[in-house]
Amino acid sequence: MAVNPDEVLADPALEARARALSAQLRCMVCQNQSIDDSNAELAKDLRLIVRERLARGETDAAVIDYVVSRYGEFVLLKPRFEGKTLILWGTPVMLLVAGGAATLLAARNRRQRPLVADPLSAEEEGRLDQLLK
Known part of the structure; x- marks a missing residue:
């Protein structure tokens, strides 16, 4: 001391x-x-x-x-919880909530997209057959 x-x-x-x-x-x-x-x-x-x-x-x-x-x-080593410091204390919580919401929305959008590609055209199928022979 x-x-x-x-x-x-x-x-x-x-x-x-x-x-x-x-x-x-x-x-x-x-x-x-x-x-x-x-x-x-x-x-x-x-x-x-x-x-x-x-x-x-x-x-x-x-x-x-x-x-x-x-x-x-x-x-003050520990700031008071007042209206002035509400932004200081609330910003990390708000960022965490916003990040979680963005992650959930991105996951939901990814799940709703079809995973199957468009079917091949006749020309593409013919070319694929030639390559595989």
């Missing part, structure tokens, strides 16, 4: 809440780590903000909302 000893809150319950919140927030420098795991200065600043606001008595949701209002939705 990247949390420095000088950042740790004296109250174990508040520290546990701070750790839980820090695990949900993305380090804007590293982008693939939570602020709890990152050694970047910005991550440290965010950890201090989280702890400061918790010490003031704010709820977890209020702290998250504050950080999101300053840094945007990208700061």
Whole structure:
């Protein structure tokens, strides 16, 4: 963990809440780590903000909302399920359904086509007989 000893809150319950919140927030420098795991200065600043606001008595949701209002939705490691993100969450499902429907339609069309070719003309039959002799 990247949390420095000088950042740790004296109250174990508040520290546990701070750790839980820090695990949900993305380090804007590293982008693939939570602020709890990152050694970047910005991550440290965010950890201090989280702890400061918790010490003031704010709820977890209020702290998250504050950080999101300053840094945007990208700061959340797991995006919220809202109207804005419905496209993000719904597109894979819609593509899967559309692909399945296209596959079924293609299979149905292939099955309905006759598998027997048109009969040979008299000229073609004569040529075939010559080739087979």
